[in-house]
Amino acid sequence: MSTPNGFPQHPGACVTRSTEGGAVQDLHAKKAGKAAKKEAGGNGVLTFEDPPSVGISLKETLKLLPDELKANVKIKSVTPRPPRKPRLERAASLDEKSWRRWRRFRTSQESLTDPNETSSSNGSLQEASLSPPVRGRASPCHQCCQQNSLHSSPDASEASPMGKSRGGTSDLGKRASEISSAFGGLLRGKAFAGGKPRLSQIMPARPLPPMELNVASHTLRTANRIDSDCVDYRHYSQHKFGRVSSSLSDTRLHGNGMVYDNCSTDSMKSTFSLLTPIRSKDVRSRSYLEGSLLANGALLGAEELSRYFPDRNIGIFVATWNMQGQKELPVNLDDFLLPTDPDYAQDMYVIGVQEGCPDRREWEIRLQETLGPHYVMLYSAAHGVLYMSVFIRRDLIWFCSEVEYATVTTRIVSQIKTKGALGICFTFFGTSFLFITSHFTSGDSKVNERKLDYNKTIQALTLPKNVPDTNPYRSSSNDVTTRFDEVFWFGDFNFRLNKDRETVDSILNQNLETDVSKLLAYDQLTSEMSRGSIFKGFQEADINFRPSYKFDIGKDSYDTTSKQRTPSYTDRVVYRSRYRDDIRAVKYSSCPVIKTSDHRPVFALFRVKVRPGRDNIPLAAGQFDRELYLIGIKRRITRELQKRQEQKDQKSSSICSVS
Secondary structure, three states: OEOOOOOEOOOOEEEEOOOOOOOOEEEEOOOOOOOOEEOOOOOOOEEOOOOHHHHHHHHHHHOOOOHHHHHOOOEOOOOOOOOOOOOOOOOOOHHHHHHHHHHHHHHHHHHHHOOOOOOOOOOHHHHHHOOOOOOOOOOHHHHHHHHHOOOOOHHHHHHOOOOOOOOOOOOHHHHHHHHHHHHHHHHOOOOOOOOOOOOOOOOOOOOOOOOOOOOOOOOOOHHHOOOHHHOOHHHHHHHHHOOOOOOOOOHHHHOOOOOOOOOOOOOOOOOOOOOOOOOHHHHHHEEOOOEEOOOOOOOOOHHHHHHHOOOOEEEEEEEEEEOOOOOOOOOOOHHHHOOOOOOOOOOEEEEEEEOOOOOHHHHHHHHHHHHOOOEEEEEEEEEOOEEEEEEEEHHHHHHEEOOEEEEEEOOOOOOOOOOEEEEEEEEEOOEEEEEEEEEOOOOOOOHHHHHHHHHHHHHHOOOOOOOOOOOHHHOEOOEHHHHOOEEEEEEEOOOOEOOOHHHHHHHHOOOOOOOOHHHHOOEHHHHHHHHOOOOOOOEOOOOOOOOOEOEOOOOOOEOOOOOOOOOEOOEEEEEEEOOOOOEEEEEEEEOOOOOOOOOOOEEEEEEEEOOOOOOOOOEOOOOOOHHHHHHHHHHHHHHHHHHHHHHHHHHHHOOOOOO
């Protein structure tokens, strides 16, 4: 007798054919002498009648079948028959029991040391009880032979480790318990004839703790991101365009069961390119001059902000330096702009200069050359010899509003504007920033004049102009610093130490490294801020560096001229925020290696919280100083080539002498 496909049919086999014309699957009964009857009608469904244990065994087996095989198999319920009479079994001797224990131990050892065993214990029951996964097309006869290892004859059961009973059981429950114990033995490594021994599946004793999905880090940025609205692009592209792959991706991240969500994709590499896929509807709805009018997919919205800054915090570098009008610029600005601590560069650099060098453009080129191609100059402004430059990472310029600036002059009688203030403001996503650099009145005893300079600045600085206020209800027309979310004020404030030179020198000679509280006890600015007479609402990070004024040019010694000026903390950085704890100071220090001026540069590093915004503001639309960018990069390349040439010439000119 043969099947419709031409293969011989085993006399003790049950043939099940899919109604959709699938492959023939042969399932064998527990007793070889009992054949199943094929139901009339030609629908490919079999009814199992005798014995009941066969139906139970088959149902247990079907639980282990793959989902595709289950879909093609249809089983009808069976009518149980009365159990047969029990048959006596020979009791096993002690030698046989010890031999069986030894055999189990050897089997478990072989399964542990099997060099060809590479699969996990999960799913071992399915692999051992059924045929191995068929690669390509397998012969039905081969499947039939594999199935015979499960539904074997009494002789085969006798040779099997589980074949303890050679006849029928006394009742149906005992037969079911034997089948259950047999499958349990398989899980413990007792495979059927022809099967490979495997380890048992290990289940945890208690539920596993929840896994933290948010693995994002603030050091990870735009290159390795997947848009939350584009995570289904892979499935769409596979359906439309076939196989999609990339040498830059790890395909294991996209295996079966991988769940995409906002948290898990924050730090996941894109599988298509370093650039995130963009939907056509987003391109239609966005205008990079004014963004999107829709809440979903807004250019300055929460989704875009989370993609670039998962923790919604940016790093800002703020520095001030009184250059004393020197034409000579430092040879290297790396120690100033790129300190070794912390390890990572910041997202934004704002540098304010008082008494700047005559060639302002050269100063900006040097800044661009030092920061390199990752940064562009968003804006630069000047008020006399007051300079301010704002550099930002080049991939963040699209999220900035138009930049506005204003100036205030505090010394009217002077033709050269050396004293005054310069302010630059813009909105980044939904957070408004104001940066002010100032040069207040000099003189040891002119504290009141410096306070007047401060009051005039906050009243006369007319900002913002066109960019709307993010929170007008908390703004004041008499104070410009209340009209912005985050304010940084830095410059040469000229506040001195109220102590004579000898006392200050004696304190400095104590080799103060981190504790300068003895000096700060005489600081004028600290005293005035504590009284609330200046910089209301502002804070200053802890000072742990030596006074930045006044040095002999090119030396580390303080003023040795006849004037013997008292060293002081004239160069400062203060900050304020509309919202509590929005600004966190990371570092506050000076740069003692730059000695071209009588002032040392002072800088501060901040972590600032940024909020999503609305696309109702005029955007800068990627505006930056392109000419400056190209000149700075060319300078950087030329400097590197010159350095390599010098090293090459030094090696070629070296002479080895043998004595």
